[in-house]
Amino acid sequence: MTTLDSSLVSALRTSGVQLTIGPFLVHVRSSLPGVRNYLDRFYGEFPVRDARDGHFSVSVVPGRGLRRWIRPQAISLINGARPFYPLPGNLAGPLFEWALNWAIGRVAHRWVVVHAAVVERGGRAMIFPAEPGAGKSTLSAALTYSGWRFLSDEFAMLDPATGLVWPMPRPISLKDGAIEIIRARHPDVIYGPEGTNVDDERFVHAKPPVSSITRVHEAAVPAWIVTPRYRAGAPTSIVPVARAHALVQLAGQSFNYNYLGVTGYETLVRAIEHAQCFTLEYSDLDDVIARLTEMTDA
């Protein structure tokens, strides 16, 4: 079953459905049409079935009382907890995405999870660890829609057992000026509606190519660790960085390496060991795509 047929729509509203997103089984429950439409638009290629359990349980429910009718709200429940304030009802679909981010960042301790975008060429992954706002989603979107495989714009999931990075090809979150830039370059991509998040940033979700989604079980070898920074008008600059410095940067962006103790640290050490490490400053997407492609072909 790959789409929400009428019986699954009914289950989504009541007992919930189980969505398989890469290695995760996500139990989703919501009566809000915004969530159903969001899942149809962005998760149509992911397996979904009628089941009441999963690694994470994410419910997006309507506000109570008057908030059902006046300025309606959406409330997220993650494994029974309520980590976010209620949001406007029109953000119900994106709220599911943010709730899932929250769950993965705090609960997925089978992997070392790093705040990073990840793309791949020829089986080798390029990891972009960076703070929010550095331009990693924009860069990963531009590379993805230019033929690279998309693994994630939010999490590099490093497997301590193999050292490989696992895909999580969920919708790409574009913000503010990146929305118009990527839309203009790739008008045929499926986009969600534009909204404003709690940080007062405009956002749009963009669907990764089906070719990336269908390869959700193909892990990749970390080959490049590139710390990106978008700076308006800056020429493309790719500067090698000593691995020790890249390791500290990677650890600084990891949600849980210290939760996993020595295993977590050694997983990061291993990821860096055979990778080439750089800092990247960019503004011209055509130029940076050409430079990174040339680098990976070398």
Place this chain on the structure above:
Amino acid sequence: MIWTKYPDGDDWVVYNPASGDVHLLTAAARRLWELIAAGASSFDTLAMTLAGDLDRPVDEELTRATRDALASMDRVGLIRPTSR
């Protein structure tokens, strides 16, 4: 402590399992930590040994660098002073 050094540079990364923190250290700071772990406890001994390793005199610059490195390691919990 778990120490990591890659062949493309002189700096070290140390992971402190007690705190869960990761720190970047120079080769000289790492040497000071080794000396302390081996039992050296006086500032003069540390500075003189480091100067010998680097084949340079114990001058003002080396004294200051030694003091700064020790203070940094103390601040992040990699060493503990035995007396002030």
